Amino acid sequence: MRINISQRKIKDPFVAKVQELSGQNLLACYQCGKCSAGCPAVSQMDILPNQIIRYAQLGLKDELLQSKSIWICASCMTCNARCPKGINIAEVIEAIRQILLRKREDYLKIEELSDEEKTKLPPIAMVSSMRKFTS
């Protein structure tokens, strides 16, 4: 995959927005990869957690907003617990999700669930999924 990096992208307000919503200093990351090594979801991800941080540093907004990974991450907090630089990666991923959700771009389409599934799913599953995947 070819990725173009540029000063323009690095200075995109997207980078500041991610830092503000996540409360994290993206430049603290030194790309050790420990977050990705322990993440249980990497087999389904297209951009790994350490790459998400790197992409965010570089303002690669389109790649991040279109990535599958942001919806695959289940905020399990394993990466946060292990980052030697104290970065909360889960918060950074939440910030990227929020940027989309705040434009009413829902990931979960409740109307597509069958009545059978909706009846079977416990409230804890429905509420948490709506909290994470809808605006």
Next chain:
Amino acid sequence: MKICYYPGCTLKNNAKNFEESALCSLNSIGVEVEELPRWNCCGTVFSLATDDLIHHVAPIRNLIRVKESNTDRVMTLCAMCYNTLKRANERVKADSESLDKINQFMYREEIDYEGDVKILHFLELLRDEIKFENISKKVTKLLKNLKVANYYGCLLVRPKEIGLDDVENPTILENLMTALGADSIDFPYKTECCGAYQTVNNLEIIAERTYHILTSAQSQGAEIVTVSCPLCAFNLDHRQKETVQKYPEFKNIPILYFTQLLAIALGCPEESLRFDLNYIDPKPILKEKGLI
């Protein structure tokens, strides 16, 4: 001892087996439980975005209810409620500006929240106040020869600041099971995420996680896996149906709330165990061990 109890939504629905077995156990230990009046859903997940105060309103409102019940601590059973209430509480304790805003938003409440409620998990109550050695003394049916692997999932232990045990290698459930006479089995997937709410629209992930978590426990000889979260329970128990479809060689294993085993050991009647809500029937293995 009397304790204020916050059930949360799922314990009144799909996880009645969690609630009823816990309440019967508490009764046997001599703890009086008072359900929090007018509780509301905690929101299930702690809001991670820095500016998202509105989603802390639900957990904090519950803490106002706790104060209104003339106590300053509340016990949860559900790991997600525990995590959400405790994190929201820590958040407002560390940030008085947010607390003020949340209080202003809830201006129709009779009192303001002041950050002075303690959130306690049932396991902490057992370990720190009642103490496992005293529970051992109350055991009427030792869980002898029963090999139990304990699954913690994420929210009892992470983040470290609010976790009730070691973040990487918690042992509280193993210690409890040992106190009840069971053989506690260690396995490397005990704090690995089950996929949580991905169960709503991404069953592939859940089947894969359930497969890896449960086969890991089985490879260490586990006959039963315990859980402490209704969402983990749903994924590890009910989603075994999808797990077998994806991995035909997978062998079913019963998933129990730790409170169901506790209730058995403390001699609670079978009605309080509510096995009708467990998907994989635990009765054959429990009968084989002479426990029911």
